[in-house]
Amino acid sequence: MQVTRRQALGLSAGAVALVAFGPGLNAARADAAATDKSLMEFTGGKAPATGRITLNAPEIAENGNTVPISVSVESDMTDASYVESVVVLAEGNPNPSVATFHFTPMSGEASATTRMRLAGTQNVIAIAKMNDGSVFMDKKLVKVTIGGCGG
Amino acid sequence: MSRKLILAAATAAVVSVGGALVASADPVDEELVIDGEIPMVIRTKAPEGHPFDEVLSGWLFRTPETRSLEEDTFTNPGMLYVERGEEIWNTVEGEAGKSCASCHGDAAETMAGVAAAYPKWDADAERPINVELQIDKCRENNMKAEPYKFDAPEQRALTTFLKHQSLGKPVQVDLSQGDMQSWWDQGKEVYYTRTGQLNLSCASCHEENNGKYIRADHLSQGNVNGFPTYRLKQGNMVLLHSRFRGCIRDTRAEFPAPFSDELMALEVYTTWRGTGLSVETPAVRQ
Amino acid sequence: MATPKPRVKVPKSASAGEVITIKTLISHNMESGQRKDKDGNVIPRQIINKFSCEFNGKPVFGCDIAPAISANPYFEFSAKVMESGSFTFTWVDDNGETYSHEQAIEVK
Numbered sequence: 001m002q003v004t005r006r007q008a009l010g011l012s013a014g015a016v017a018l019v020a021f022g023p024g025l026n027a028a029r030a031d032a033a034a035t036d037k038s039l040m041e042f043t044g045g046k047a048p049a050t051g052r053i054t055l056n057a058p059e060i061a062e063n064g065n066t067v068p069i070s071v072s073v074e075s076d077m078t079d080a081s082y083v084e085s086v087v088v089l090a091e092g093n094p095n096p097s098v099a100t101f102h103f104t105p106m107s108g109e110a111s112a113t114t115r116m117r118l119a120g121t122q123n124v125i126a127i128a129k130m131n132d133g134s135v136f137m138d139k140k141l142v143k144v145t146i147g148g149c150g151g
Numbered sequence: 152m153s154r155k156l157i158l159a160a161a162t163a164a165v166v167s168v169g170g171a172l173v174a175s176a177d178p179v180d181e182e183l184v185i186d187g188e189i190p191m192v193i194r195t196k197a198p199e200g201h202p203f204d205e206v207l208s209g210w211l212f213r214t215p216e217t218r219s220l221e222e223d224t225f226t227n228p229g230m231l232y233v234e235r236g237e238e239i240w241n242t243v244e245g246e247a248g249k250s251c252a253s254c255h256g257d258a259a260e261t262m263a264g265v266a267a268a269y270p271k272w273d274a275d276a277e278r279p280i281n282v283e284l285q286i287d288k289c290r291e292n293n294m295k296a297e298p299y300k301f302d303a304p305e306q307r308a309l310t311t312f313l314k315h316q317s318l319g320k321p322v323q324v325d326l327s328q329g330d331m332q333s334w335w336d337q338g339k340e341v342y343y344t345r346t347g348q349l350n351l352s353c354a355s356c357h358e359e360n361n362g363k364y365i366r367a368d369h370l371s372q373g374n375v376n377g378f379p380t381y382r383l384k385q386g387n388m389v390l391l392h393s394r395f396r397g398c399i400r401d402t403r404a405e406f407p408a409p410f411s412d413e414l415m416a417l418e419v420y421t422t423w424r425g426t427g428l429s430v431e432t433p434a435v436r437q
Numbered sequence: 438m439a440t441p442k443p444r445v446k447v448p449k450s451a452s453a454g455e456v457i458t459i460k461t462l463i464s465h466n467m468e469s470g471q472r473k474d475k476d477g478n479v480i481p482r483q484i485i486n487k488f489s490c491e492f493n494g495k496p497v498f499g500c501d502i503a504p505a506i507s508a509n510p511y512f513e514f515s516a517k518v519m520e521s522g523s524f525t526f527t528w529v530d531d532n533g534e535t536y537s538h539e540q541a542i543e544v545k
Binding site for chain 3: 065066067070077090093094095097098099100101102103104105106107108109111112113114115116117118
Binding site for chain 2: 442444460467511
């Protein structure tokens with residue numbers, strides 16, 4: 001069988017479309033679903049409000065293997081009112097879990113900094129749970145650049 | 152016009168045509184002071200015969216997050232390897248029952264500034280040697296211990312520790328010793344020779360295109376004053392000859408053996424290109 | 438690397454009620470379980486899975502850790518100190534080992 005140039009182009013365009021939309025979409029859905037599941041487990045099914053929590057992450061990470069992130073939550077951090085925990089999730093990693101920070105009034109401030117791995121450009125999500133059960137969320141898109149020089 | 156003003160003008164011009172990429176490809180205009188105490192020379196007048204007027208540390212080409220990791224010896228993960236290197240320094244090994252410290256004592260005193268002058272001429276070997284080979288020479292001759300396998304974790308840690316004893320000292324290779332000048336010549340030839348399927352030389356990227364992006368990577372001048380370097384990609388210390396091999400592999404060429412004549416000549420030449428820059432070991436790079 | 442080694446930075450002294458910053462780092466590869474060796478076999482996961490900080494035996498800060506935390510895990514957090522005492526830092530390895538470090542602080 002002879003394949004004309006036009007046919008070949010059509011075939012490869014189809015293949016490209018499949019790669020771009022088929023598995024890509026499914027994968028994205030699976031990640032979002034897994035992230036949602038982790039989120040809901042943490043909040044006990046509650047939808048988090050915005051505000052009070054700030055997630056700091058670079059807009060562009062030079063290397064996805066070591067991305068500095070920090071979270072801070074507004075709170076008096078007294079026995080009556082404090083932040084219990086903050087969970088950090090990454091939507092586009094093989095597994096969304098990154099870390100769960102646990103605070104007590106002895107923490108003084110509900111803030112933490114660490115370094116994380118990102119498999120590619122994706123949303124990083126931080127959700128804070130207060131001792132009264134209320135939950136707050138912040139989200140940052142981090143672009144992970146693919147270097148020209150692996151070295 | 153000051154550098155800051157020029158940068159501001161350039162930024163304004165670029166933003167006005169709607170693309171910030173070109174401006175952000177410039178190295179930053181920042182100072183590097185380790186722990187707020189040890190000022191680093193990260194730009195300096197190039198030595199005579201250098202193609203540039205000014206040589207720049209790779210630190211200036213990195214993002215704010217990567218730069219800040221190096222500014223604080225506590226947050227710098229490379230310091231873990233300095234500490235490991237110190238343990239090795241004090242550990243007895245080999246048939247002679249000696250450690251490095253048995254002869255050299257406190258490295259903070261005896262090794263201060265020493266590694267900034269490597270590679271240097273070795274009359275016994277009749278070739279230049281770097282810190283890694285100097286360590287092996289000591290191990291074999293004085294400790295009666297095996298030389299390290301290339302890239303062994305102990306080699307990385309001890310080399311990092313020794314280079315760190317020169318933190319902030321200017322890089323200065325002595326080309327007047329032995330045949331250093333001819334090794335420099337040979338290294339220069341390696342630097343400018345295009346190789347591999349991509350037909351690239353060191354100069355193609357680090358001389359002709361530094362400051363620009365290669366895909367998403369910001370090309371530096373390729374100075375080696377921070378080696379061994381903590382690379383975020385590996386999450387580990389990377390020896391200079393590993394980095395050479397990585398660069399050469401990326402040109403899709405066969406890469407020479409570590410410490411081969413070719414790479415040792417390249418080390419002599421590239422180290423000279425960064426003359427006057429501070430030793431930054433352990434530098435932090437992407 | 439050799440046995441994981443912790444590094445901790447705590448101020449030597451503070452005033453009562455002051456909120457201090459603590460920085461911790463430990464040498465560890467944090468093998469994610471996602472990588473394969475040359476023969477295509479999965480390299481088994483081995484990470485630090487838990488970190489905690491206590492002051493005079495009471496919890497100050499803790500962290501459950503997934504493989505998405507980078508090699509040589511770094512944590513920076515705060516503590517409110519009311520009296521002199523000692524911080525205990527503990528890292529738990531997947532292999533069952535724990536690594537700990539103590540650091541005293543004087544409250545004036």
